[in-house]
Amino acid sequence: MEKNPYLELLDNDNYSSKLVAQRKHKKFLENLYKSHPLLEKLDDRIGILQSKIANNLAKKFKGEKVADLDKMRTELSKAINQKQQYLAKYSISTNYKEPNWQCSKCKDSGKIYNEKQVQLCTCNKKNNMILKQKSAGLPPKLVNATFNKADFSLYNKEDRDNALTMYNETKIYLNKLIQNYNDSKTFPHGLYIYGKTGGGKTYLLGCIANHLLQKGISVNYIVYADLLDRIRQTYGKEEGETEGQILRKITTVPVLLLDDLGMEKNTEFSQKHLGQIIDTRYRNLLPTIVTSNFTLTELEERARNDLYGERVIWRCIETSKILELTGNLRSPS
Ligand SMILES: [Zn+2]
Incomplete structure (x- = not known):
């Protein structure tokens, strides 16, 4: 293990x-x-x-x-x-x-x-980083994901070239984000990374998380379906975090990393929250980085039907930088 x-x-x-x-x-x-x-x-x-x-x-x-x-x-x-x-x-x-x-x-x-509390010393950088990753909600499997360690040999030739381009585009995006964020604490553009399961979207999201944390910008990583579970668990409970606290953290964190959009059961409940989160961040000029299996066409189609209020989600993602990660790292080729 x-x-x-x-x-x-x-x-x-x-x-x-x-x-x-x-x-x-x-x-x-x-x-x-x-x-x-x-x-x-x-x-x-x-x-x-x-x-x-x-x-x-x-x-x-x-x-x-x-x-x-x-x-x-x-x-x-x-x-x-x-x-x-x-x-x-x-x-x-x-x-x-x-x-x-x-x-x-x-x-x-x-x-x-100190008199009242214990603080980590700055010499303890490694632990500091691990603490930041933990509080960002980064899953243990992504703790070591970095742009330097990304292994492109796992992709077949065609997808490898694409992946290299997508990684470079991501770095360009992040440089702009970091510069803007440091200047004004805002950045009005999100990033939407889509592609089939197994294309390495989550790993790329891990690289993004660690890069931003290294640069001193807080992030919050959530798998959308897990978020809904967390919110449901607060119902009828008097202790622990409230729905409001969870949502406040997610809507105000400098950069939100939303993994696997669309994997949750598409219900009014889930869309209501997603729309609210993305829209609030969008209006506050805080970037959201989303990975999803949905192609833009699928996403647009859903927005057109607007069955669960997807129009607001589409409107925000439309203004994002869009990247497609192709290939399948899970099946040997
Ligand atoms: Zn020390």
Whole structure:
């Protein structure tokens, strides 16, 4: 079975790199003390004095009788002075007690603990990306989908040339989207990728998702039929996300990735929501990227009948950039 990167995430807080740094440092300190026994004695002495002072301060706080704190403090600063001179004399770095972390900000823990919350450290880029992918709803099988890794040898010759063109067109589209989005937080053009099942539409959508996330633009990936299930599940329930919350997220996310339009049972329920989502985004100048088995003719035909309000969907998709992905990656050719 394929590994699920989201499960790996639960187990990974840079534990191994932290352990390596700590182990190396322990060895380093042992060697340092071996060649500088006086330094070890001074460190011991400072440690003992510090804990004595702390204990006595606690006693004092409780109103108990304490030993001569001033005397202890004088001894402590004397020891610290001695140590500083020793370090200077032998050119030992003053932070020799701190392991050589790869990231000093989080001490290789990958996390930064604030007063109230834990945040991922910026050094933890891989985990950051996985978290973004998870919150985008990207399925585990698409986590590693990238334009660089796309394998065109899976297509037969004719479809391969087409796929290469479609991938390039997609990249051109994304460059425009990213530029516009960074400038104005909007981009009025969607992308409609259609083709028969097995042509690699979902993989291309995964490449798009990861490219946008890398560029710092949030996306939300949904298989339309799953969305309808999620909405249905909210009915009659008091807990969990509400229909309104689900729809709000999907209508306001910078880029919506809608996979497999048309696979859901065509009902008034599904079309009502789809029309609403696409139309709201369209009016707010937020791009929607759709994959579907429907050809444009089929889509237009459905719009003409407008049985379930498909006209609004057609109107939006009509203004999109249209790409066709041909071929079948699932059947050996
Ligand atoms: Zn860090």
